[in-house]
Amino acid sequence: MHSRSPMLHAYWFAEHGLAGAYAPLAIEPGKLGPALRALHPLGFAGCNLTIPHKQEAMALVDEVDETARRIGAISCVVARPDGALFGTNNDCYGFIENLLEAEPRLAFDAGPVVVMGAGGGARAIVWALAQRGAREIRLVNRTLARAQALAADFGAPVRALDWADRAQALDGAALLVNTTSQGMVGMAPLDLSLARLPAHALVADIIYTPLETPLLRAARLRGLRTLNGLGMLLHQGRPAWKAWFGIEPKVTPELRARIEATL
Ligand SMILES: NC(=O)c1ccc[n+]([C@@H]2O[C@H](COP(=O)([O-])OP(=O)(O)OC[C@H]3O[C@@H](n4cnc5c(N)ncnc54)[C@H](OP(=O)(O)O)[C@@H]3O)[C@@H](O)[C@H]2O)c1
Numbered sequence: 001m002h003s004r005s006p007m008l009h010a011y012w013f014a015e016h017g018l019a020g021a022y023a024p025l026a027i028e029p030g031k032l033g034p035a036l037r038a039l040h041p042l043g044f045a046g047c048n049l050t051i052p053h054k055q056e057a058m059a060l061v062d063e064v065d066e067t068a069r070r071i072g073a074i075s076c077v078v079a080r081p082d083g084a085l086f087g088t089n090n091d092c093y094g095f096i097e098n099l100l101e102a103e104p105r106l107a108f109d110a111g112p113v114v115v116m117g118a119g120g121g122a123r124a125i126v127w128a129l130a131q132r133g134a135r136e137i138r139l140v141n142r143t144l145a146r147a148q149a150l151a152a153d154f155g156a157p158v159r160a161l162d163w164a165d166r167a168q169a170l171d172g173a174a175l176l177v178n179t180t181s182q183g184m185v186g187m188a189p190l191d192l193s194l195a196r197l198p199a200h201a202l203v204a205d206i207i208y209t210p211l212e213t214p215l216l217r218a219a220r221l222r223g224l225r226t227l228n229g230l231g232m233l234l235h236q237g238r239p240a241w242k243a244w245f246g247i248e249p250k251v252t253p254e255l256r257a258r259i260e261a262t263l
Pocket of ligand 1: 050051091094116117118119120121122141142143146179180181182184206207208229230232233234236
């Protein structure tokens with residue numbers, strides 16, 4: 001219910017003159033299969049998936065692309081004209097586009113990257129960072145086994161670290177990314193001291209409600225560069241539109257301002 005996706009897609013429907021709608025649907029765990037199979041008969045072009053459905057959907061669609069297969073999670077489903085369901089993952093695209101929009105010359109191999117969290121979002125981000133050439137990804141999660149499983153799936157350069165060692169994990173890091181839900185509206189802030197993060201580091205949060213999480217605020221007050229998660233949401237919508245409607249919509253300053261005004 002915090003999602004700004006309905007607003008994002010309504011903007012593009014109006015901009016491109018399509019008579020469509022993007023509806024938030026609360027699907028109970030265990031009912032995803034029948035819900036996905038209903039997309040085509042109900043006339044939907046597809047859907048996006050969010051917590052807690054991204055991983056479960058892997059076994060429910062008819063076809064997944066290489067990106068979703070490697071990540072192990074689906075963020076976007078396309079209902080083909082014959083009713084077959086195709087799954088992909090656009091979170092990694094959105095994350096990288098957001099980073100590069102803010103820092104076009106960002107070198108992903110400039111230094112160690114620390115990723116907090118090992119959930120569905122983290123899987124997409126770790127994969128994207130590795131694809132872009134990150135040489136050392138320190139993965140820190142409250143539940144160590146989950147970080148270890150992700151590291152085992154992706155292999156080098158991912159290394160799982162214990163939650164108790166999270167402050168030290170920031171030593172020498174060039175980029176810190178929060179993918180946990182800590183810091184989101186209604187949740188406690190991420191419990192992480194930034195004292196050991198170098199002054200040149202970039203701190204990114206994939207949360208966008210609020211736009212400035214306590215983590216980003218702490219980083220800004222230390223003089224570090226920060227990046228919120230709104231651009232990730234906006235950019236992941238672009239390949240979804242290409243797949244659903246064959247249209248490539250743009251992320252414009254006006255669109256961003258329209259959504260920021262509601263946050
Ligand atoms: N900007 C975007 O477009 C975008 C896209 C995707 C996700 N997101 C945001 O990213 C966040 C995570 O989404 P997700 O799909 O990855 O969720 P998820 O799969 O449920 O993973 C949640 C993560 O948060 C950690 N966590 C939860 N409570 C915690 C606590 N009290 N202390 C420390 N860690 C805790 C979990 O650790 P454990 O493994 O120990 O439970 C896990 O690593 C959400 O806020 C979501 O809205 C944003």
